[in-house]
Structures are given as structure tokens and as C-alpha cells.
Amino acid sequence: MEMINIKINNISLQVPAGITVLEAAKYGKIEIPTLCYLKDLCAPGACRICIVEVKGNRTLAAACVFPVHDGMEVFTNTPVLRESRKQTLELLVSDHNRECLSCAKSTDCELQRLCVEYGVVEDTFKGIMRETTIDDASPSLIRANAKCILCRRCIAACKDQQSVSVISADRRGFVTQVECAFGDSLNDAPCVYCGQCIVVCPTAALMEKDDTQKVWDAIADPSKKVFVYAAPSIRVTIGESFGMPIGSNVTGKLAAALNRLGFDGVFDMNLTADLTIMEEAHELLDRVKNKGVLPLITSCSPGWVKFCENYFPEFTENLSSCKSPQQMFGAVLKTFWAEKEGIDPNNIFVVSVIPCTAKKFELLRDDEAAAGLPDVDAAITTRELARMIKQSAIDFVNLEDETFDNPFESGSGAGQIFGASGGVMEAALRTASHWLDKSFDVVEFKEVRGPKNIKFATYNVGGIEIRVAATSGLANARELLEMVKSGEVDLHFIEVMACKGGCINGGGQPFLPDSIRNNVDVVALRSKAIYDTAKDLPVRKSYEHPDIKMLYKEFFGEPGSHKAHEALHTTYIKRGQF
Amino acid sequence: MTASTTLAFKGTKEQEQKLKDVIVQHKSQKGALMPVLQEAQEIYGYMPREVQIMVAEGMGVTLAEVYGIVTFYSQFHLQPKGKYKVHICIGTACYVKGAGKILEKFERELGIKDGECTSDGKFSVDGLRCVGACGLAPVLSVNEDVYGKVTEDQVAEILANYKD
Numbered sequence: 001m002e003m004i005n006i007k008i009n010n011i012s013l014q015v016p017a018g019i020t021v022l023e024a025a026k027y028g029k030i031e032i033p034t035l036c037y038l039k040d041l042c043a044p045g046a047c048r049i050c051i052v053e054v055k056g057n058r059t060l061a062a063a064c065v066f067p068v069h070d071g072m073e074v075f076t077n078t079p080v081l082r083e084s085r086k087q088t089l090e091l092l093v094s095d096h097n098r099e100c101l102s103c104a105k106s107t108d109c110e111l112q113r114l115c116v117e118y119g120v121v122e123d124t125f126k127g128i129m130r131e132t133t134i135d136d137a138s139p140s141l142i143r144a145n146a147k148c149i150l151c152r153r154c155i156a157a158c159k160d161q162q163s164v165s166v167i168s169a170d171r172r173g174f175v176t177q178v179e180c181a182f183g184d185s186l187n188d189a190p191c192v193y194c195g196q197c198i199v200v201c202p203t204a205a206l207m208e209k210d211d212t213q214k215v216w217d218a219i220a221d222p223s224k225k226v227f228v229y230a231a232p233s234i235r236v237t238i239g240e241s242f243g244m245p246i247g248s249n250v251t252g253k254l255a256a257a258l259n260r261l262g263f264d265g266v267f268d269m270n271l272t273a274d275l276t277i278m279e280e281a282h283e284l285l286d287r288v289k290n291k292g293v294l295p296l297i298t299s300c301s302p303g304w305v306k307f308c309e310n311y312f313p314e315f316t317e318n319l320s321s322c323k324s325p326q327q328m329f330g331a332v333l334k335t336f337w338a339e340k341e342g343i344d345p346n347n348i349f350v351v352s353v354i355p356c357t358a359k360k361f362e363l364l365r366d367d368e369a370a371a372g373l374p375d376v377d378a379a380i381t382t383r384e385l386a387r388m389i390k391q392s393a394i395d396f397v398n399l400e401d402e403t404f405d406n407p408f409e410s411g412s413g414a415g416q417i418f419g420a421s422g423g424v425m426e427a428a429l430r431t432a433s434h435w436l437d438k439s440f441d442v443v444e445f446k447e448v449r450g451p452k453n454i455k456f457a458t459y460n461v462g463g464i465e466i467r468v469a470a471t472s473g474l475a476n477a478r479e480l481l482e483m484v485k486s487g488e489v490d491l492h493f494i495e496v497m498a499c500k501g502g503c504i505n506g507g508g509q510p511f512l513p514d515s516i517r518n519n520v521d522v523v524a525l526r527s528k529a530i531y532d533t534a535k536d537l538p539v540r541k542s543y544e545h546p547d548i549k550m551l552y553k554e555f556f557g558e559p560g561s562h563k564a565h566e567a568l569h570t571t572y573i574k575r576g577q578f
Numbered sequence: 579m580t581a582s583t584t585l586a587f588k589g590t591k592e593q594e595q596k597l598k599d600v601i602v603q604h605k606s607q608k609g610a611l612m613p614v615l616q617e618a619q620e621i622y623g624y625m626p627r628e629v630q631i632m633v634a635e636g637m638g639v640t641l642a643e644v645y646g647i648v649t650f651y652s653q654f655h656l657q658p659k660g661k662y663k664v665h666i667c668i669g670t671a672c673y674v675k676g677a678g679k680i681l682e683k684f685e686r687e688l689g690i691k692d693g694e695c696t697s698d699g700k701f702s703v704d705g706l707r708c709v710g711a712c713g714l715a716p717v718l719s720v721n722e723d724v725y726g727k728v729t730e731d732q733v734a735e736i737l738a739n740y741k742d
Contacts, residue, residue, distance in 0.1 A: 159643075164640075165639075165640040165642055165643055166640060166641075166642050167642055168642040168643055168645065168646030169646055169650075170646050170649045170650075171649045171650065172649075172650050180642055181627075181630070181640075181641040181642045181645035181646075182641075182645060189641075189642070190640075577635075577640070577641075578631045578634070578635060578641065
């Protein structure tokens with residue numbers, strides 16, 4: 001690598017040629033404020049916050065796109081720059097909905113953060129406000145363009161990461177808006193509700209549909225039995241909402257907090273991740289042995305499922321008919337548990353805590369009603385649960401550990417790794433391989449773990465060769481499906497998670513400031529926490545979990561049984577794009 | 579803001595085939611979307627949703643990507659143009675001479691907004707930037723006919739020239 005010499009703020013640095021000033025500054029541990037830039041996502045050079053002075057240059061340069069050259073001298077913190085950044089921010093807020101007191105993004109907002117740091121005066125520039133709309137028609141997302149600063153990070157996430165591209169910057173000049181074609185609602189456009197646009201939005205122009213009031217109302221209703229369960233990834237991410245380090249496993253505090261909110265039952269969704277594995281591993285072996293439609297593709301990620309229905313309808317027969325763990329748990333509670341406890345399913349209100357905005361859409365899908373009622377009544381994201389905990393004045397960080405309620409108080413390590421890319425595949429392989437060959441004693445299938453875009457592996461079990469692939473991020477999924485379509489790869493089993501890295505990076509996970517995201521591999525830290533948590537669990541294979549055995553013994557019979565099919569499986573729609 | 583098309587789409591099979599041919603011809607080129615959009619507008623005269631969907635489907639891009647481009651460039655029209663295209667200059671010189679008032683008068687007379695077309699397909703009204711005839715300000719044209727130093731009172735009279 002060719003190295004060149006530059007000076008930033010009079011500090012001499014050796015940096016690789018070809019990188020930007022912003023990247024070079026990291027070599028000297030010099031921070032340059034940014035707003036439209038986000039590492040690994042986009043550097044549009046649009047917002048003019050990362051401007052720097054380059055000696056000999058007539059104008060200020062945007063550090064996120066300006067390349068370094070040998071002998072260059074850069075200044076990142078001068079009176080001119082501070083004043084310019086302040087003025088840019090004042091222009092941005094001149095046209096901004098400034099209801100910061102009631103804004104759900106308050107204190108997590110990058111624009112607000114910078115305005116505070118630079119001492120911005122809100123009404124320096126008085127002018128007309130753009131005419132903007134609020135799109136709240138979808139079950140998952142709200143777009144409020146009065147808070148949009150046109151940074152285009154959402155467009156990059158939707159187009160480049162997810163290859164969905166349902167939003168674009170329309171028109172130009174002062175009337176520019178980020179919206180769907182013809183101003184359609186996200187509810188009518190082929191949006192998959194993954195929520196990656198929310199995670200990258202620096203303001204509150206994009207937020208999840210807040211369902212916490214529904215949950216509060218149900219808890220306050222004495223006629224309702226309100227049951228809650230938390231998805232595998234929540235326990236390693238929700239601590240971030242309370243200032244804990246990224247990757248903290250707070251399973252015990254999560255259970256304690258849920259107990260304090262007033263639910264009638266507090267359970268662990270890891271268990272129905274295991275239940276999904278029982279059904280899906282059975283489905284895989286059935287399709288392999290009986291020449292069913294292959295490759296089988298996982299269906300736990302509702303953003304991926306909708307992507308498949310919208311953009312690859314020819315693959316809907318490949319989708320596993322298994323409901324997702326969220327839906328299976330609701331089905332179990334409203335059938336088996338209602339029967340066993342003698343509760344009228346009409347009086348059960350099921351709440352799932354999930355890292356995902358698409359789960360809010362999933363619970364409204366057809367054929368997700370085992371007891372003739374919706375399996376799940378409300379799905380709240382990690383962020384929404386954190387909001388409820390804060391509203392309840394619970395000192396989360398200092399809670400003593402508690403456990404989930406028995407039964408359904410735990411799942412296996414295989415259920416736990418559902419939260420990371422490759423986890424569903426590995427969990428399924430642990431069970432499928434055991435069924436094929438009782439002497440096959442591999443627990444960890446490490447080839448499908450990790451950050452690679454598409455992970456291929458081949459396993460030989462009981463005389464059968466199983467070729468698999470795991471991918472995350474829908475642009476990667478698109479690439480893999482095109483390979484399957486063209487015959488370039490021939491696979492038996494594919495895992496797809498809509499969000500890059502899996503649920504740990506889901507659209508409902510806690511907001512982290514750009515200052516962290518631009519310097520730390522958040523996905524790697526959360527992913528490590530998932531695998532560490534799973535490794536420590538006493539049971540590591542789904543079929544070995546006592547509650548799984550109990551569910552089949554007492555209710556479902558065996559995987560793939562008629563009863564299991566009625567309660568735990570679903571159907572898909574060929575939606576198309578237009 | 580929703581920029582909807584007010585008139586029902588009346589594309590023909592021939593037009594559709596023509597557009598398909600254009601797409602086949604350009605698809606493998608780099609940066610082909612723009613010429614395809616231009617030709618699509620040539621074929622249909624404007625870019626309603628139906629045409630944008632055909633382009634998006636044919637070119638393997640999303641409707642949002644097509645719409646973003648179509649609304650960025652003022653040469654693309656979301657609304658059809660009338661048999662008689664009223665073009666009113668609202669450049670600086672015409673504007674200070676009252677072109678804004680004349681545009682409003684046309685809008686009132688025809689019951690449509692700037693950029694729209696009457697439901698019978700007869701008239702469309704567009705405000706244009708400077709047409710370079712400032713000596714005639716305020717100036718407007720109806721198809722090939724040019725009218726200079728127009729006053730509000732003349733608007734009904736001008737429209738009456740185009741009966742059929």
C-alpha cells in the first residue's frame with residue numbers, strides 16, 4: 001500500500017494514498033463532525049458539516065469525499081469552520097420541525113446533538129417552511145418529512161444495502177422530498193418494512209410505529225391476560241438503551257424489567273426459535289428425501305419474506321412454511337397454553353419484543369391465527385420496550401437478575417443464535433444432522449457464522465450431502481437468489497435475514513450515535529454477545545430442550561404433524577412489485 | 579405532495595410495443611435509463627404512472643428510481659398535454675409585466691392548474707421560463723401562435739380562437 005505524508009491540525013501523519021480526509025483523520029485520532037456521512041453506508045458530501053480547511057485551497061472541502069494527497073495540510077477545527085458549521089446547522093433547522101421536547105428521537109438525534117455542540121440559535125433564519133407530509137399508513141414505519149434534512153442516508157440504506165429502493169429524492173430545490181413514487185404511502189409501495197432506513201436516519205424523519213400504548217392499555221385491562229416474550233437478540237442489545245456497553249448480556253435484567261411492567265407471564269422467545277427449528281429441520285429433511293422444492297429458504301425474517309414476495313415471487317414455494325418464532329409463540333399461547341390453563345384465548349393479549357419493524361407487519365399477515373384469532377396482538381421493538389421501562393422509572397442498570405416464567409422460561413443455545421446471521425442455519429443443522437445420523441456430534445457449524453456477505457458450506461451427514469448458504473442484507477440475498485436462478489449454485493438450504501448481520505442489526509434495535517458507529521463495528525460486538533450467551537446455555541440443541549419435548553409430548557405429537565401444521569405453519573403470497 | 583395524473587391513461591398496443599422495442603434496443607447500454615425515458619415521453623407525450631411502471635419493469639429498476647428522475651427534470655411531464663398547448667412565459671421580464679396574473683386567469687378560465695390538462699384533452703397550460711421575447715412581455719403561445727403584450731382581458735378571446 002502506498003503511504004503518503006500529510007498534516008492534520010499540525011500533526012504529521014502517514015496514511016494510505018487514496019483515502020479521504022475523514023478517513024485519514026482517524027489515523028491521528030482526530031474526529032471531524034459529520035451528518036450525512038455514515039461509515040460503510042454513504043458519503044454524499046451533501047450536508048457541509050464535515051468541512052475542513054485545506055492549505056492552498058480557495059474553498060472549504062467536505063472531508064468525507066475529499067481525497068488526501070502527499071504534503072497536504074488540513075485544519076479541522078478553526079474559527080472559520082466552527083462558524084460555517086454553525087451557520088449550516090442554522091440553515092438546516094430554519095426549515096425543520098423543532099418539536100424537540102416531544103420528539104421520540106430527542107437526545108438520540110444527530111442534528112440536535114450538533115446544534116447543542118455548536119450553540120445553534122434556532123430562529124436565526126426565518127423563512128417559509130416546506131410543505132411536507134406524514135406517512136403513517138403502514139403498520140411498521142412512520143415517515144415525517146418535516147424532520148427530514150435530505151441527507152439521503154435512508155435512500156442509500158434502501159437502495160444499496162437492501163436493493164429495495166422504494167424511496168428517492170423527488171423534484172428538486174426547495175421542494176425536494178424523499179418519498180415513494182407519486183407520493184405513495186410506504187404501505188402501498190413494495191416496501192419490506194425492514195426499518196434499516198430508521199436505523200440510519202439521523203433525525204426522527206423515520207421512526208417505527210409506536211405500539212406501546214396498545215400494550216399499556218392491555219396491561220391496564222383486568223379482563224386480559226397479557227403475555228410477553230423477548231426475541232433472542234433483545235437481551236444483548238437493550239442494555240445500550242440504558243448506557244451499558246455494546247454487547248452486554250442483560251438477560252436477567254430484561255426478565256426483571258418485564259416482571260415489573262405488570263405482564264401476567266414473561267417468557268423467552270428462544271424457546272419458539274427452537275420450535276421453529278424442529279419444524280423447519282423436519283421440513284428440510286422431508287423436502288430433501290421426497291424431492292420437494294429446493295432450496296428450502298428460511299422464513300423467520302418477515303422483511304426477507306416480503307422481499308421474496310415482492311421481488312422474487314418465483315421463490316415463494318421455496319420459503320419454509322414454518323411460521324416465525326414470534327408467531328409460533330403466539331400460536332402456542334392461544335392454543336396449547338390457553339387449553340392447559342383454562343383461559344379463553346379471546347382474553348389473551350400476546351406481546352412480542354422484537355428487534356424488527358417488519359414483525360409489526362408480520363402479525364397482520366393472513367394465515368397467522370392458530371386459534372382463529374391473531375396469534376400476536378402487539379409487537380414492540382427493543383427501543384419501544386426501553387421507552388416503557390423508562391416511563392416506569394425502572395433503574396434498569398441496577399436491577400437484580402430475575403428469570404423468565406416457567407414453563408417457556410428458556411430456550412436452547414440453538415434458539416439463542418437466531419439473533420445473528422447464520423444462526424438459524426446452524427441451529428437447524430444441529431437438529432437435522434442428529435436426526436440423520438445419531439452419531440454425528442458437531443455442535444458448532446462455524447462456516448455459516450461471521451460477517452461475510454454470503455457464506456457457503458457443504459456438510460456430509462448420514463450419507464447425505466447438504467449444501468447450504470447463509471446471507472444477510474437484502475442486496476446480498478438478491479445476489480444469492482440470482483446465483484440460484486442462473487444455476488451457478490445448487491443448494492439445499494438457504495438462510496436469509498433481511499438486515500445485515502441479522503436481527504442484532506434489526507430495524508428496531510437501539511439507536512447508537514454516529515460517533516460510535518463510525519468507529520466501532522457494532523454488528524461484530526453484538527454478534528459476539530449472541531454467540532457467547534448461547535455457548536453458556538445448558539442445552540445447545542433444540543431437540544434436547546425439555547420444554548420442546550414437553551410441547552410435542554403434550555400437544556403437537558411430532559414435528560410436521562397435522563396439529564403442528566395447523567398451528568405452526570403458514571402461507572405466502574406472490575405479490576410482485578407493481 | 580402527490581403529483582397525480584388527472585386524466586385516464588389511454589395508451590395503445592402500438593405505443594406499448596414501440597416502448598418495448600426502445601427498451602430492448604437500449605437495455606444493455608450504460609446509462610440507458612435517460613434515453614429510454616426521453617423516448618417514452620416522445621411516444622406517449624407525457625409520463626403517467628403506467629408508462630413509468632413499463633419503463634421500470636423493462637429496465638429492471640424500481641418505480642421510485644424512475645419517478646425521482648422524471649420529477650427532477652422539468653422536461654418530463656406527469657400530465658398529458660392538450661391539443662392546444664398554452665405556454666405562458668413567466669420569466670423575469672414577463673413576470674414583472676403581469677404574466678403571473680395571466681397564468682392565473684388561464685387557470686381560472688380552464689379550471690386547471692399550471693402543468694395540467696383539461697379533462698376533454700383540449701387545453702394544457704404551462705408556465706415557462708424566459709422564452710427570449712422580452713420585448714413582447716408578457717408573452718404567450720398557443721401551439722405555434724404567439725401573442726405579445728397580453729392583458730388579462732384578452733384571455734377569453736384567445737381561448738375562443740381554438741374552438742374545435
